[in-house]
Amino acid sequence: MSVWLVTPILQHLVQSAMAAAGFEVRSTIVRLYYGFRGGDRPKNAEAEFPEVCVSPKGAYEPWMLFRKPISERTVAENLRKWKTGALRRLAADKPLPDAISGGRTPKREEAIADHPCLKPQHFMRILVRALLPLGQGTILDPFMGAGSTIAAADAVGYDAVGLELDAEYFALAQESIPGLAALYPGFRGEEIEVELNGHVEHFQANTQMALALAESSTSYRAQDGRRR
Ligand SMILES: C[S@@+](CC[C@H](N)C(=O)[O-])C[C@H]1O[C@@H](n2cnc3c(N)ncnc32)[C@H](O)[C@@H]1O
Structure with missing residues (x-):
């Protein structure tokens, strides 16, 4: 399974x-976060059209999934033979949601790796962990940047290989990966709640995320307890 990030408009x-190259489009994992992506108001006419926006203000990144x-x-036979062809759930009793609250990349991560595309370890560990359905294999990041993906793989306990064109970024990644991987010891991308910079995200029972993580919604249970 491979994952690609791009701006939503592309x-x-x-x-x-x-798809034309022969891969199957396998849904998208959305990282919810409030960035600065705009294009929000008509340029040079903001005052003239104060209530107009040219596109909705960005609040997510699409991480598109593809499968060879x-x-x-069957998927089961493929898993037995190649250990690939599917995703890894958060846990046996916890599905992998397709929207994950990502937040900004924490300052303590940016202090370790000064790269314009550094992604938060919280989100990357969940994503990277999900890519090896049986936890076996190797993660490849052909556009490694400062190494958030490789660091996440390291923290999760996966083997990983990174490629980077820019020699300075490559050197930065070599320095940054051990520091990023050492953050949040014990967090290996198998749960959504995590403490970052002293902030803990909690999902109440009635929030969308809690409902997505629930195996079965009570609203689908009949009075007699049978699933409908
Ligand atoms: C968006 S950043 C990658 C972020 C990275 N995947 C991470 O986990 O933090 C893209 C990187 O790809 C590198 N790059 C661009 N073209 C490349 C190529 N042909 N081969 C390898 N790296 C390339 C850029 O120098 C840049 O550092």
Whole structure:
């Protein structure tokens, strides 16, 4: 399974190109966060059209999932033979949600790795962990930057290989990866709640995330207890 991040407006182009190249489009994991992506108001006419926006203000990043078509008859057979072709749940009793509250990359991570595209360890560990369905194999990041993906793989306990064109970024990644991987010891991407910079995200029972993580919604249970 592979994952690609792009700005939402170009998502359809990447998905079409990957599908044309023979990959299956396998949904998208959305990182919810409030960035500065705008294009919000009509340029140079903000005062004239105060209530107009040219596109909705960005509050998410799409991390698109693609799968090389499985070679075996079923996913189960593919898993047995190649250990690939699916995703890893958060836990046996916890599904992997397709929207994860990402927040900004914490300052303590930016202090370790000064790269414009550094991604938060919280989100990256959940994502990277999910990519190896049986926890076996190797993560490849062909565009490594300062190494958030490789550091996340390291923290989760996976083998990983990173490639980077820019020699300075490569050197930065070599320095940064051990520091990023050492943050939040014990957090290996198997849960959504995590303490970051002293802030703990809690999901109340009736929030959308809690409902997504619940195996079965009570609203689908009949009075007699049978699932409908
Ligand atoms: C968006 S950043 C990657 C962030 C990274 N995946 C992470 O986990 O933090 C993209 C990086 O790809 C690098 N890059 C661009 N073209 C490349 C190429 N052809 N081969 C390898 N790296 C490349 C850029 O120098 C840049 O550092």
